[in-house]
Amino acid sequence: MTSIDVQDLTKEYGATRAVDRLTFSVAPGRVTGFLGPNGAGKSTTMRLVLGLDRPTSGTATLGGRPYTTFDEPLRHVGSLLDAQAAHGSRTARDHLRALAASNRIPEHRVDEVLEEAGLASVARRRVKTYSLGMRQRLGIAAALLGDPPVVLLDEPSNGLDPEGIIWIRELMRRLAREGRTVLVSSHLMNETASFADHLIVLGRGRLLADTPMREFIHARVQPRVRVRTTEGELLDGLLKLHGFEAVAGDDGRWTVYDARVEDIGRLTSDAGLPILELAAEEGTLEQAYLDLTASEAEFTASASASASATPAPSQEA
Numbered sequence: 622m623t624s625i626d627v628q629d630l631t632k633e634y635g636a637t638r639a640v641d642r643l644t645f646s647v648a649p650g651r652v653t654g655f656l657g658p659n660g661a662g663k664s665t666t667m668r669l670v671l672g673l674d675r676p677t678s679g680t681a682t683l684g685g686r687p688y689t690t691f692d693e694p695l696r697h698v699g700s701l702l703d704a705q706a707a708h709g710s711r712t713a714r715d716h717l718r719a720l721a722a723s724n725r726i727p728e729h730r731v732d733e734v735l736e737e738a739g740l741a742s743v744a745r746r747r748v749k750t751y752s753l754g755m756r757q758r759l760g761i762a763a764a765l766l767g768d769p770p771v772v773l774l775d776e777p778s779n780g781l782d783p784e785g786i787i788w789i790r791e792l793m794r795r796l797a798r799e800g801r802t803v804l805v806s807s808h809l810m811n812e813t814a815s816f817a818d819h820l821i822v823l824g825r826g827r828l829l830a831d832t833p834m835r836e837f838i839h840a841r842v843q844p845r846v847r848v849r850t851t852e853g854e855l856l857d858g859l860l861k862l863h864g865f866e867a868v869a870g871d872d873g874r875w876t877v878y879d880a881r882v883e884d885i886g887r888l889t890s891d892a893g894l895p896i897l898e899l900a901a902e903e904g905t906l907e908q909a910y911l912d913l914t915a916s917e918a919e920f921t922a923s924a925s926a927s928a929s930a931t932p933a934p935s936q937e938a
């Protein structure tokens with residue numbers, strides 16, 4: 622079991638403090654989403670963990686060891702930071718073979734990961750003929766090559782088609798189920814919500830949150846309930862009596878604020894009100910994230926600064 626441990630990590634580029642006294646651990650067995658506005662320090666942190674940059678102070682270790690102490694690092698950590706990294710004049714297969722040879726990884730892994738990434742049929746084509754999505758798949762294949770216990774992916778769904786996005790989501794979930802440590806940065810909140818169990822959120826190089834995803838959302842977005850009944854006035858009176866705030870919509874549906882379906886369902890049932898519809902409106906990760914980071918974004922457009930925490934309709938109860 623190999624965790625990623627970042628301890629009091631700081632990185633300055635001239636006058637810019639990209640990472641500011643950051644401390645967190647990424648645990649095995651779950652997918653950790655790594656979030657934050659543009660310029661928050663996510664890529665810099667990943668680069669420091671991967672020994673691609675030297676910290677100004679503090680440490681970043683994998684299973685207690687700095688990345689630079691591994692002789693065959695691909696067996697310990699797989700990463701996708703820059704999908705353009707492969708040499709364009711090589712074939713995908715040769716690119717992976719070279720990586721495998723330099724890390725004493727058995728050659729059969731090359732064909733396995735090409736197959737896994739959906740590149741088997743184009744493996745003998747030069748990388749420069751690849752689309753962005755194909756390069757992304759190749760980068761992910763390279764990350765998996767050494768069967769590593771730790772995987773770091775920076776924006777892995779970049780350029781992937783819908784089938785590829787489902788593939789990467791399921792791959793990350795499987796890697797976590799196998800007990801690996803999976804850290805994934807993304808700006809796509811719906812995507813992140815679909816694969817992450819845990820979140821680490823940065824803002825201006827500092828840690829803003831390190832929490833399970835469900836807790837992150839529930840702490841920031843009030844749940845609402847949508848109700849439809851033939852007896853609107855009775856419903857309104859009943860809810861007021863029990864201290865709930867409710868507003869009637871034009872479509873005959875009532876929205877009850879800061880409420881859960883269990884509570885409203887029980888109340889209306891006890892009162893014998895005929896209910897035509899009862900649905901939870903759970904908060905989304907996007908709402909919770911915008912609520913947290915609105916004041917933190919370095920490059921916030923004025924429109925997005927007014928991020929309101931309005932839940933979106935979700936599944937019927």
Ligand SMILES: Nc1ncnc2c1ncn2[C@@H]1O[C@H](COP(=O)(O)OP(=O)(O)OP(=O)(O)O)[C@@H](O)[C@H]1O
Pocket residue numbers: 634637638639657658659660661662663664665666
């Ligand atoms: N090599 C560098 N030289 C100077 N400044 C840098 C360098 N790399 C990063 N920075 C600065 O450090 C800060 C953090 O950048 P970083 O790329 O880590 O953020 P990020 O969270 O990955 O952003 P994005 O979501 O846009 O990819 C930014 O202000 C950036 O301009």
